[in-house]
Amino acid sequence: MGDVVGAAQEVRDAGGVTPVVVCGRNSGLAAQLREAGIEHVFEWVEDMPTLMRAVDVLVQNAGGLTSLEALASGVPVVSYNCIPGHGRTNAAALEEAGLAPWIRTADRLRPTLSALVSGPARTRQQEAGLALFHHPVGPRPEAAVLAAVPRSSAADATAVRRAAAATTGYGALRRRGPAAVLVAAAVAAMGLAVPETTEAAILHSSHELVHALDR
Numbered sequence: 001m002g003d004v005v006g007a008a009q010e011v012r013d014a015g016g017v018t019p020v021v022v023c024g025r026n027s028g029l030a031a032q033l034r035e036a037g038i039e040h041v042f043e044w045v046e047d048m049p050t051l052m053r054a055v056d057v058l059v060q061n062a063g064g065l066t067s068l069e070a071l072a073s074g075v076p077v078v079s080y081n082c083i084p085g086h087g088r089t090n091a092a093a094l095e096e097a098g099l100a101p102w103i104r105t106a107d108r109l110r111p112t113l114s115a116l117v118s119g120p121a122r123t124r125q126q127e128a129g130l131a132l133f134h135h136p137v138g139p140r141p142e143a144a145v146l147a148a149v150p151r152s153s154a155a156d157a158t159a160v161r162r163a164a165a166a167t168t169g170y171g172a173l174r175r176r177g178p179a180a181v182l183v184a185a186a187v188a189a190m191g192l193a194v195p196e197t198t199e200a201a202i203l204h205s206s207h208e209l210v211h212a213l214d215r
Contacts, residue, residue: 001061001062001083001087002061002062002081002082002083002087003081004021004029004033004061005029005032005033005036005038006081007059007061007080007081008021008033008036008038009036009037009038010080010081010106010109011059011080011109011113012037012038014106014109014110014113015110016110016113016114016117017056017057017110017113017114017117018039018040019038019040019059020040020042020051020055021033021038021040021041021042022042022043022045022048022051023041023042023043024043024044024045025043025044026043027043030042030043048069049069049073052069052070052073052075053073053074053075055075056075056076056116056117056122057075057076057077057078057113057116057117058070058075058076058077058078059078059079059080059113060077060078060079060080060100061079061080061081061082061083061087062082062083062086062087062090063079063082063086063087063089063090063091063093063094063100064090067090067094067100068132070129071099071129071130071132071133072129072130072132072133074126074129074130075126075129076100076116076121076122076125076126076129077094077099077100077125077129078100078101078102078103078112078113078116079091079094079095079100079101079102079103080102080103080109082102097128098128099125099128099129099132100125
């Protein structure tokens with residue numbers, strides 16, 4: 001939505017950074033971006049978490065779920081060329097909360113983005129974003145789920161879900177996504193043969209593990 005091509009060109013022309021654009025299944029937009037000389041254009045991406053962590057800053061125009069994904073990944077967010085209505089309302093709210101600066105003119109792109117690529121401004125934005133997802137009281141929610149579900153190869157998916165839902169960490173973990181709840185419990189209860197089933201791997205690779213459980 002919005003002037004994606006124009007925004008990508010302005011980010012590129014500002015210098016100091018290189019735009020990376022994901023178009024999903026919008027092959028027409030991808031073609032327009034390539035014709036405009038944007039070098040890194042992706043269509044459908046299977047592993048968005050890895051790509052998200054590979055960039056330095058997210059430039060967004062609507063303040064939706066992608067912004068939350070970036071903040072949860074420790075990637076600074078800026079609002080630019082926002083769409084009317086909720087896009088500008090969200091940009092104002094994110095800026096007021098200290099979570100994402102709102103770049104209103106193209107001449108502010110380079111200094112703002114450069115400051116967020118490295119340095120104290122980047123650290124402040126990362127800390128502010130990650131603080132949204134921090135649970136300082138009690139054990140981490142996935143640890144509570146892992147501890148509560150009995151380790152039994154005979155446990156089925158329904159039993160796993162019920163045991164997970166009975167833990168104090170369930171609600172907080174579910175806010176990270178239902179896949180994280182199911183996977184954290186399933187790994188503990190079923191001993192799934194998946195590599196690196198640490199807490200971090202469980203959360204970062206939840207979609208692959210859920211598919212493994214379904215199989």
